[in-house]
Amino acid sequence: MSYQPLLMSYEQAADLRQYVGTDSLIGRSITEEIKALEAYMPMGIEIPGHGEAGGYEHNRHKQNYIHLDLAGRLYLITEDKRYLDYATTMLVEYAKVYKHRELNVSRDSNKPGRLFHQTLNENMWMLYSSCAYSCIRHELTESQQQLIENDLFKVMLEMFVVTYAENFDIIHNHGLWSVASAGICAYAINDQATVDKAIYGLKGDSVSGGFIAQLTQLFSPDGYYMEGPYYHRFSLRPIFLFAETIERRQPEIGIYQLKDEVIKTTAYAVMSTAFPNGTLPALNDSSRTMDINDLGILLATNICFDRYEQNETLLAMAKHQGHVWVHNTGAALSNALDNNADVANFNWGSLSLTDGAEGECGGVTILRHRDSKSDDSMALLWYGQHGSDAKLHSALDHGHFDGLHLSLFNNNQEFINDYGYGRWVNIEPKFGGRYIPENKNYCKQTIAHNTVVVDQISQNQGSTAIAQQHFGEKHFTLLANEASNGTGDGKLQAMSAFARDYYTGIDQQRTVIMLESEEFEKPLIIDLFRMISEEEHSYDYPVHYNGQIIHTNFEYQAHKSLSTVGNDYGYQHLWNLGQGKVESSSLTTWLMGNSYYSLISSANKDSEVIFARTGANDPDFNLRNEPMFILRQKAANHLFANVYETHGYFNEAIEASLNARGQVDSVTVLHVDDTASVVSLNLIDGKQVKVCVSNLTDINDNTETSIVIDGETLSWTGYIAIIKK
Incomplete structure (x- = not known):
């Protein structure tokens, strides 16, 4: 036969x-x-x-x-x-x-x-x-x-x-x-x-x-696809089904070895972006629930295990998926898992992926940490090119205006999240299951993401044509296997990137640090978002969270009648629920699931916090009603110095609440310029953690940075110094 x-x-x-x-x-x-x-x-x-x-x-x-x-x-x-x-x-x-x-x-x-x-x-x-x-x-x-x-x-x-x-x-x-x-x-x-x-x-x-x-x-040298993980995972199905067919019918082509095993590289790229619970980051037009159980990733897991390497991470992926492809590759993976049933949850480690055909268009960096209780923390910083590949038709513009976007995860949940796309997939009464109008009006706009908005206008004026001319620029990464803070205690990882001229005459730099230390229950996330401008602007730092506000250390006024936060660029879809002035460091704590989360932020004179919720100007109730708050500051040059702390435990069934207040009391900016950013984390026990970040370009492990603060000279080698007092 x-x-x-x-x-x-x-x-x-x-x-x-x-x-x-x-x-x-x-x-x-x-x-x-x-x-x-x-x-x-x-x-x-x-x-x-x-x-x-x-x-x-x-x-x-x-x-x-x-x-x-x-x-x-x-x-x-x-x-x-x-x-x-x-x-x-x-x-x-x-x-x-x-x-x-x-x-x-x-x-x-x-x-x-x-x-x-x-x-x-x-x-x-x-x-x-x-x-x-x-x-x-x-x-x-x-x-x-x-x-x-x-x-x-x-x-x-x-x-x-x-x-x-x-x-x-x-x-x-x-x-x-x-x-x-x-x-x-x-x-x-x-x-x-x-x-x-x-x-x-x-x-x-x-x-x-x-x-x-x-x-x-189609893919960067690291295998990343410009439209983001949601569309990337969709590409894996035709890739692996056709590649497997070619290998069986015409093995002489050597399809699995093409371009230094690009098929494996691109599969690993999308797999490695997944949060520890298996969901994929909502970069560009993306579902917030798409995960590694998707058939494309399932195929990739099975075939990579058979065609490339039988490694423990793929075994862990299969264990999480709980299903294999009904195929000889699925049988091989199943048999291997039977012999290694105790494999831990998948962990791709900390990594950076470049974007662009030559890796020239920025990328995405992910920091990961697994603690002694096997809980995984993850921070993702996206700084690639605009995720639009509109070669076929305008509807394929899946890009969002969200350069320097941040997502955070621990305790099995994404606690600082992206809205994702505006679409009710295959629900025909909801605009035919297609992208709703609010996808363009809100979801794509910068305010729908965890990145700074200038003058209430989206990056690149909300224009795809302009956005396609810009992409992020990696400043440095300090990943787990490279990390050393020079103090002998604690573990440090970091990532830093620039977005230049996304707003005319304004450069942006975001440095995100994951710091593990015995004072804190989970790694601290220190987010230093620097705005560089010769003219004064209004800067909005939005925080998208889920849960219930528990505590603030500042006064605010809840509005009895609602108006919108603004009139355009997505602001027209935000109800202004309340706001308050902040003269010094602010603290906001919310409860999500069983965990408390606190955001401690530096503040200048006339800083403001606005509490908001999606749903305004939405006559068809297309948008999900989700909370957020905005840190607003008027300035020319400005540094948002923010610390995210996970702490405590809550169990409503047994009426237990532990450590509802965190260890970080306030944050103070001590110095910021083109040379360095230095901030002080002031703890409730009176101790101080000083975080020093070099802002010098072309930095490397051996770069010497030196500044003077109040007559005291601070010097360090490399990217970051952590000084405890």
Whole structure:
């Protein structure tokens, strides 16, 4: 039997048969997929007509291809003829109607398909249906094969490769799906000429288009994708499914070794951004709930373990996912995990990833710390390029105006968070499940992120065209394996970056320090956000949190009638709930889950704190109502010196509250200029922690920094000095 299924051989399917019904990870994964298919099959086979994006018809076609794929693979594994009959009937029924269908109505400038409102979804349908077809082709009659291939798959390939040729070769996330689906379909029907177009591009040069061009041009040298983890994880599915198919059909290409194993590099890049609870950071248009259980990351975990390296981090990923791909790679990972069941939670460590094709457009740095109780803390600083890759159409502008964005995590929760995108995915009554208007009006705007807003205007004037001309600049990183504070006690990590001219005539520098010391229950996060300008401006430092305000050390007035914080750039969607003046260091504590969090902030004369909540000017109730507060300061040059402290414990069920007040009492700025920033953390026991950061450019481990404060000279070598008194 010369023809083989695309993603597993007949022999490998037979090997998987031994795991059916077993209490192993692969056995449970097979059982879950059988249950899913058995629950869907009684609904019968329906080939719906056209419908709205996210509507019934859309979702039925989607569920059809998902369960068609399941039926094909599970038939090979279980030899249950019902699955064969189901998959055969489904494919035949689609083949009978597909070429007679008019094109759908596109709801944006993306090209429509015959089933879906955009070709992206139709690409996905073809990819999964082709995989299913390859699993059952050997059981079909010649007339069934001819019908399915001629009236369904060849018609689809004509549309994607010829009719929509300008989109086929585009170097983009959507382009990945286009070439992968076409290549997999062409392999399934033995059309090598189209396979070659999918791999090498329409011109055959591996540069202007095709899978190889996608892999070599779409990601930074560290594997980062400019649109962010949410879209990056979506790209992993076509990458790994097509790569695995190529490796099985044409191993001589060496697809897994291409460009220094770029497939592994880019998979590890998105995996390594995940928070310790598995969710992915909401950079650019992103869901706040997307996590490493996503199928693309699941595929990457399984195939990387088989094709690249059998390391403990991938085992830990699989343990967290609780599911493996029903495939020989999933069986290998499951067996390995059986022999290492006590593997700790995954930990990619502290790292930096560059952004841009040559790594020239800033990037993202992540600090991680695991304490003696195995609790993970994480701080993420994003300073890459604007996450817009609008090569296909304007709707693909997924970039947010949030340079120098910060997210913080510990005690199994993100306690300083990003709003994420404004979208109710596949909920058709909510604007068709598409991005809501408030996504542009609020979610993309700078105030929706944890970074400074100048004069209540978004970075780069809220203009994608302007933003695409700018990107962040790494200043330095001091990661866990490099950290040393010279004091002999405590552990120190740090990251620093610049955003220059995001506002005309203003430079910004953000230095984030993770400091572990015995005085504090969890590592302190010290955030030094420096604004550099010759003219006075109004600076807003927003803090997005979840939970309940517990305590402040300043007076404020809660408003009895509500107005908005501002009129544009997202401010029109914020209710002003209350505000107060601050003349010295301010402290705000809130409760989230079982943990207390305090933000202790330096302040100058006429500093102000504004408490706000999303939901204003939102007649359709599209926005989630979430709290935030804003530290506002008028100044030319200014340093926001802020300390985030996690402390205490609360359990409502047993009415227990411990350490609801933290150890840091106030923060004082002692010095700030182009040479250095020096701040004092004043503790409640009278002790002082002095934090000294070099602001010199071209800094390295051996750089000497020296300043004078009140007649006292402070000198240190390297990036940072921590001085305790």
